[in-house]
Ligand SMILES: Cc1cc2nc3c(=O)[nH]c(=O)nc-3n(C[C@H](O)[C@H](O)[C@H](O)COP(=O)(O)OP(=O)(O)OC[C@H]3O[C@@H](n4cnc5c(N)ncnc54)[C@H](O)[C@@H]3O)c2cc1C
C-alpha cells in the first residue's frame with residue numbers, strides 16, 4: 001500500500017538528515033488506528049512539534065503520525081489539586097497561556113514552549129529545575145497510550161510501572177500517547193525573580209553552582225570560545241517564581257498575565273558560515289561583559305527567563321542550509337575533570353557554538369531510557385557542515401562514556417549503537433518491555449533504526 | 457540513514473575484491489561510519505582489505521558476506537540478511553565485473569555467456585534487489601561501475617562491451633524510476649583503469665587509476681549526479697566517437 005502514498009520530507013529542529021515519510025495528520029483515534037493497520041514493514045512513529053534536534057520523530061519510508069493541536073485538544077484542570085489532564089498534542093505554550101492566568105505553571109519546561117505533552121513525556125524532558133523537581137515524567141500520574149495492537153491502555157507508575165517507565169523517555173517506541181495527567185506547580189505571579197552572576201572560568205562556575213539547591217531554577221551559560229585562564233567562563237542565572245510581594249505596583253489580577261508573543265523571525269535561510277568563530281567570539285564577549293560582575297537581582301518574564309529563543313521564530317535557520325546538531329551529554333559527579341577536559345577539547349576546536357549550557361541534575365528516575373542521571377550536563381550547538389566534527393565528537397563521546405555518562409536521545413544526531421548500550425545500562429530491560437508492548441514491531445523511527453534501539 | 461553530520465551509517469561493496477571498488481570505499485569511509493559490508497565470492501580475497509580498514513578505522517564494524525553475481529536467486533536474501541544484521545543500507549557500490557577473453561576462431565569465447573551473465577544479468581538482479589530495499593527505506597545511494605566500453609562496442613571485446621552497455625542502459629532506466637523516491641543511482645563510466653582486470657593489457661589513451669575513479673565517484677555521490685565519466689574529458693571524446701563513421705571507428709578501436 002505504501003508505494004502509492006505521497007512522501008513528505010521531514011527533519012528535526014537541527015535541519016539535518018532529512019527523510020521521506022508518509023505523513024498522516026492524526027486528527028482522531030480512528031485515523032491513528034487506520035494508519036497503524038495500513039502501515040508496512042517500515043512501521044509508524046508519532047511526531048509532536050518536531051522540536052527534537054535529530055531524527056526521533058521521523059521515519060524514512062514509514063508512517064509519521066502528526067500529533068498536531070488544531071486548537072481543539074482538551075485541557076482539564078482540577079483547581080483543587082493542580083492535576084491537569086491534557087491531550088498529548090497540547091503544547092506547553094498553550095498550557096501556559098491557559099493555566100498561568102489561573103495560577104498554575106508546568107512542572108518542567110525546556111528552553112522552548114513549542115513542545116507537546118506527548119513529546120515532553122517521550123523524551124522525559126528536563127528543565128532548569130531538574131536539581132529540585134526532577135524531569136517531566138516525575139510529575140506524571142497517568143498516561144493513556146494507544147498500543148500497536150489498537151488497545152487503549154492507562155499506564156500508572158503504581159499499577160503498570162514497567163510499561164509506564166518504558167514510555168517515559170521511550171522516544172515514542174512503546175505506543176502513541178493520547179493524553180496524560182500530571183501535576184502543575186502553583187504560582188502567584190507570572191514573573192520570575194532572577195539572580196545573575198558571572199564566573200571567570202569553569203571551576204569558579206562549578207564552585208558557585210554548589211549552592212544551586214537554594215534556588216528552584218538554575219542554569220549556567222558558558223563561553224566556549226574563551227581560552228586559557230578564562231576557559232569556561234560563564235554567566236549563572238538562578239531564580240524562582242516571584243511572589244506578589246516581589247513586584248512593585250502590580251495587583252493580584254494583573255500579576256498572572258502571560259503573553260507568549262514571538263518577537264522576530266529569522267530570514268528564510270541564512271548563508272552558511274555566517275556564524276563563524278569571529279562573529280561568535282565577538283558576540284560572546286559582549287554577552288559576557290553585559291552580565292554584571294557582582295550578583296544582580298532582577299524581575300523577568302517567563303518568556304525571557306525560560307524561553308529566550310522563542311523570541312526569534314525559526315532561529316534554527318541561522319545555521320544555514322546544512323543545519324546544526326546539538327550535542328548534549330551528562331557525566332556523573334566526580335567526573336569534573338572529564339568535564340573540564342571536554343570543555344577544553346571543544347574550545348580548542350573553535351566549533352562555533354555561541355554558548356554551551358551547563359547544569360546539574362539530581363538523581364534520575366526509573367525510566368531505563370530517561371536521560372538525566374546525577375551529575376553535570378552540558379549542551380552545545382555545532383554547525384553540521386564541519387565534517388571534521390565527527391572525529392572530535394567521537395573523541396568526546398569516548399570521554400563521556402568512559403566517565404559513566406550518556407547522551408540525550410532527543411538531541412542526538414551522531415552517536416552509534418554501542419554508545420547507547422554503554423550509556424544506558426538498562427537498555428536490554430527496556431527492550432524486553434518494548435518488545436512485549438509492540439510484538440509486531442510497529443513503532444520505528446530513523447533514530448531507533450540508527451541506534452538499533454528496538455533490535456530483537 | 458545518514459547521521460546528522462551527513463555521514464552514512466552503512467556502506468556496502470558488492471564485488472568487494474575489486475580494486476576500483478576498494479578505492480571507492482577508502483574514499484568515502486570516515487570516522488562516524490558504523491558498518492562496512494564486503495560482499496564477495498571468497499572471503500579470503502578481502503582478508504587483507506578488511507585488516508586494512510580495521511587498522512585505519514578501528515571503530516567501524518566490518519562484515520563480510522558471501523556473494524556471487526551469478527547466483528541470482530540469492531540476491532534478495534543477501535540484502536535481507538544485511539538489513540537484519542545492520543539496518544538500512546545507506547550507500548551501495550557495485551563493482552563486480554569480468555572482462556572475459558577475446559573471442560577466437562569460433563567467434564564465441566568459451567566464457568562469453570558467463571561474462572554476459574555476470575555483467576548484465578548479475579547487475580540487473582542485484583540492482584533490482586538493492587533498489588527495492590532502498591525504495592522501501594525511501595533513502596539510499598547506489599554507485600554502479602559501468603564503463604565507456606558500452607558506449608561504442610569494439611570488435612576486440614563485444615561481449616564485455618555489450619554486457620556493460622546493457623547494464624548501463626538498465627541502470628539509466630532504473631535511475632529514472634527512482635526519481636522522487638529518496639533513492640539515487642549514480643552511473644560511473646571510467647575509461648581504461650589500471651587494475652588487475654586490465655593488468656595484461658596495454659593502457660588505452662586517457663587511462664586512469666582506481667584512486668581517480670574513487671575520488672570522482674565520491675564527488676558524484678555527494679552531489680547527487682546521475683552519470684559521471686572518468687576522466688571527465690571522456691564524455692566529450694565519446695560524444696564524438698559515437699558518431700564517427702564506421703571505418704574510422706574500427707581503425708581507432710583497433711589501436712586502443
Ligand atoms: C530551543 C530548544 C530548547 C530545548 N531545550 C530543552 C531542554 O531544556 N530540556 C529538554 O529536555 N529538552 C529540550 N529541548 C528538546 C525538546 O524538549 C524535546 O525534543 C521534546 O521531546 C520536543 O517535543 P515535541 O513535541 O516537539 O516532540 P517531537 O520532537 O516531535 O518528538 C520527540 C519524541 O517524542 C515522541 N512523541 C511525540 N509525541 C508523541 C506522542 N503523542 N506519543 C508518543 N510519542 C510521541 C516522538 O516519537 C519522538 O520520539 C529543546 C528543544 C529546542 C528546540
Ligand SMILES: NC(=O)c1ccc[n+]([C@@H]2O[C@H](COP(=O)([O-])OP(=O)(O)OC[C@H]3O[C@@H](n4cnc5c(N)ncnc54)[C@H](OP(=O)(O)O)[C@@H]3O)[C@@H](O)[C@H]2O)c1
Pocket residue numbers: 471472473474475476477496497498501523524525526550551552553554574601602603604645646647648649650651652653654
Ligand atoms: N579496469 C578497467 O579498466 C575498468 C574500466 C571501466 C569499468 N570497469 C568496471 O569497474 C568494475 C571494477 O573493476 P576493477 O577494475 O576493479 O576490476 P577487478 O579488480 O578485476 O574487480 C572486479 C571484481 O569482480 C569480481 N567478480 C567477478 N565475477 C564475479 C561474480 N560472479 N560474482 C561476484 N563477483 C565477481 C571479482 O572478484 P573475485 O575476487 O571473486 O574474482 C573482481 O574482484 C567492473 O565492473 C569493471 O567492469 C573497469
